[in-house]
Amino acid sequence: MPVTLIQVTKIKKLTLLLLLPVTCYLLPVSCFRPKNSVKEDSPVKINVVSDNTYNAKLDVVMRNAELPVALSGRIKTAAAASPAFMADLSACLEGDRYLRALVDKGHSLPAGYAPSDLVTLTEGSYRVSRNGLTLRRATAAALDEMAKAARADGVTLVASSAYRSYEYQTQVYDRNVREMGREAADRESAKPGHSQHQTGLVVDFGSIDDSFAVTAAGRWMSANASRFGWSLSFPDGYEEVTGYRWESWHYRYVGKNLAAFIDNYFDGIQQYALRFIYEWEQFKEQIAESK
Ligand SMILES: [Zn+2]
Numbered sequence: 001m002p003v004t005l006i007q008v009t010k011i012k013k014l015t016l017l018l019l020l021p022v023t024c025y026l027l028p029v030s031c032f033r034p035k036n037s038v039k040e041d042s043p044v045k046i047n048v049v050s051d052n053t054y055n056a057k058l059d060v061v062m063r064n065a066e067l068p069v070a071l072s073g074r075i076k077t078a079a080a081a082s083p084a085f086m087a088d089l090s091a092c093l094e095g096d097r098y099l100r101a102l103v104d105k106g107h108s109l110p111a112g113y114a115p116s117d118l119v120t121l122t123e124g125s126y127r128v129s130r131n132g133l134t135l136r137r138a139t140a141a142a143l144d145e146m147a148k149a150a151r152a153d154g155v156t157l158v159a160s161s162a163y164r165s166y167e168y169q170t171q172v173y174d175r176n177v178r179e180m181g182r183e184a185a186d187r188e189s190a191k192p193g194h195s196q197h198q199t200g201l202v203v204d205f206g207s208i209d210d211s212f213a214v215t216a217a218g219r220w221m222s223a224n225a226s227r228f229g230w231s232l233s234f235p236d237g238y239e240e241v242t243g244y245r246w247e248s249w250h251y252r253y254v255g256k257n258l259a260a261f262i263d264n265y266f267d268g269i270q271q272y273a274l275r276f277i278y279e280w281e282q283f284k285e286q287i288a289e290s291k
Pocket of ligand 1: 203
């Protein structure tokens, strides 16, 4: 028997009715859309709902990350204007998760964490202020690449502190508490498990004090480090945000994708970008757990 046009339409409606409870569960927004805006045979509906979900997620993530209102507004505009934002974010979410790990006063590394690929730094393109400094293998290679570029500009980088184990950080923190009291110790140093140095991705350069900022190396790093995947962790004027006063000498290797993401969307403030990424991944986990 030939199938008429009316029968086809009925089959479509029946299929839609059967699918409706599933659609409502997965995409609650679609249940409250005006009837006449729903097109049975158009895939556009799915895209519209996805966009809404994406924008809603962006709002929640930026709120949870406690980003400044003006910055959130600019990110939202950038995300709406071009798919580049999502592509750039996706690139940051790939690969080694420690490159993007939020390690600050409120977020620690996993208990007992120690990188498995530490290598000893040897002088060559850069200098070391003492023997035995270690970094993760790829970070040491990234330091070498950056130091060669600095050398070509007539600047020598000096690595003065690098990986610190949980045990070593315990000694540093306890000594600071003894010498300067707990409040000052918290401002100057991290509790064990909360130091970026424990990631094996961080170098303190030069004098490890404020004088570094005005040296040739300090100026060169400030202008060029992010091109090589390095990011200043505690910038000037952001103690409220990072929990630390300005440390012009403390750079964390985050990889080139994330370093560009920080510069392009987060005003160069690493802490904002890492918080954003942390909340973005938390959000995904919440969705996964609720299923
Ligand atoms: Zn440091």
